[in-house]
Amino acid sequence: MKSFLKSILTNYLAVASLWLGIGSAASGNLWIGGGGDNLWSNIDNWSQQVVPINAFADPRFGFDDPAGPFYPLTPSTDDDGPIGNNDVKLQENGTVTLIDDSVGIASAFGVRVGNGGATNTLMISGGRLDIGIDPNVDPSANAVGWHLQVGRGYPGFDGGPTDPNPKATVIMSGGEVNTNGVLIPEQFVNHNLEDPTDSEPLNGELIMSGGVINARWMNLGQLKGNGSAELSGDAVINIKSNVANDPSNGGHLSFNRNWFLNGLPVPSSGNVSLDIRDNAIINIYGHLSGLIQSPDVSEVTRYQSHVDAGELTADSGADEPTIFLDDTIGLLKICALDADFDSDCDTDDDDLLAWQTGYGMTGTPGDLTTFGDADNDGDVDGADFLEFQIEYGTGVSDDAQPLLGTVPEPSSLVLACCATMTVGGRRRLINAQSLTSSRSTHTG
Ligand SMILES: [Ca+2]
Ligand SMILES: [Ca+2]
Ligand SMILES: [Ca+2]
Ligand SMILES: [Ca+2]
Incomplete structure (x- = not known):
């Protein structure tokens, strides 16, 4: 050499x-x-x-x-x-x-x-x-x-x-x-x-x-x-x-x-x-x-x-x-993806699953990053889902281009997540809908 x-x-x-x-x-x-x-x-x-x-x-x-x-x-x-x-x-x-x-x-x-x-x-x-x-x-x-x-x-x-x-x-x-x-x-x-x-x-x-x-x-x-x-x-x-x-x-x-x-x-x-x-x-x-x-x-x-x-x-x-x-x-x-909850440098369905599983958890800021706390404020809520949605598809393919073609529609994600819910499903649905409308406002 x-x-x-x-x-x-x-x-x-x-x-x-x-x-x-x-x-x-x-x-x-x-x-x-x-x-x-x-x-x-x-x-x-x-x-x-x-x-x-x-x-x-x-x-x-x-x-x-x-x-x-x-x-x-x-x-x-x-x-x-x-x-x-x-x-x-x-x-x-x-x-x-x-x-x-x-x-x-x-x-x-x-x-x-x-x-x-x-x-x-x-x-x-x-x-x-x-x-x-x-x-x-x-x-x-x-x-x-x-x-x-x-x-x-x-x-x-x-x-x-x-x-x-x-x-x-x-x-x-x-x-x-x-x-x-x-x-x-x-x-x-x-x-x-x-x-x-x-x-x-x-x-x-x-x-x-x-x-x-x-x-x-x-x-x-x-x-x-x-x-x-x-x-x-x-x-x-x-x-x-x-x-x-x-x-x-x-x-x-x-x-x-x-x-x-x-x-x-x-x-x-x-x-x-x-x-x-x-x-x-x-x-x-x-x-x-x-x-x-x-x-x-x-x-x-x-x-x-x-x-x-x-x-x-x-x-x-x-x-x-x-x-x-x-x-x-x-x-x-x-x-440095915020919604890469499993730390594999992509934001994909594995991370959605982590957010779904962790949804509603509260704790010390910094302790819930693997459970879906994208904004690191000590809870797993709709704001974290918004982060996920923005990042979704990043880093997924070998070519690191935007890769999945389409970001999942918020409504279909809400349905996917809520189909598995029993208690608390109503609150989640409301949160997800409100963050959807707030995102629309931001991205105009
Ligand atoms: Ca990931
Ligand atoms: Ca992954
Ligand atoms: Ca959070
Ligand atoms: Ca929060």
Whole structure:
């Protein structure tokens, strides 16, 4: 494993020295924001006057620069437009790049938000961003894509701004991102410094209130770079290897992974945090390791250690997330669902049964969470059913999409629950009806 990483690093540094000389102008397609809007699809917003295209030409390397370091690994020079057009760099301060439904499918070899120490934002409200390749592609294709960086380099790297403490942000409220890695941030060392590890840190932040990210791996924090993520609403992150029998990449969520300098690991020390709430879900299939190819109990322990360290939190830090391993299918989930009474990171009929069974119970707040007390106020009542109803169907399928198709009609749930009731049935029916009408009021 170490030698694998070392060779990656060596190759990378060789490439970097060729390709990204310090102080030289950045290669690639830079966001210049010259259009009348901030849409990805506007040709005038790009330095090459072409919207990044055709990252799928070779998902390993994506662009076909005959003078570039990766040539001749991508021997065709005519299948992806102008040279390097899809090596996307957002490295102006203060810009916002938008991908929405009107953009459709955006594709790129790499998307470097906050490149070279810029403070800027990528917003995704709809559409799709494919970086390298869809991780759900047929594994026999043996495809490897590239990365979404939320912060890349260090201040001044690659010709970027030199302001200290820059921050790159990705805000996602909808849409879909398919990428190899998500790095928040990808901090580099500045080899011009006497001690390269003194490089000024970057800050990266991912704020997801919706949408889906499919990635093979994701890391928060690198070297001194600080990384944070906030997942809320219906946000979904699926982490899954797309290469059969290749354990070198895939299925890994990490915090402060080691960097390597001259082949030796340099521990990372940035501030890292990942908070999850509402219906947001992280599904992790597999593990980035030559030793472990699918989640096992040690993975639960590893994620729990990040909970214990306060790096992995729920409900804006007020709670701890649920870490659930379904070892029948090798899937580890992280969630903070309020109506997941049996703590398996879904809200389904099992949880309805728990609420039905617990209905009417009272006790100490916090003690009835497994009996249907979704709002944690020490009773199991109609308000808890409302929570259940809102969450119903979340996290149920392997794909973690909204899955059951339809949320059960309140009336049918009431009938189902009350068919089993004898004493007290009338009160339950009234409660359920009143919460139905109150929900209608809220959701209008
Ligand atoms: Ca459940
Ligand atoms: Ca279940
Ligand atoms: Ca309650
Ligand atoms: Ca209550």
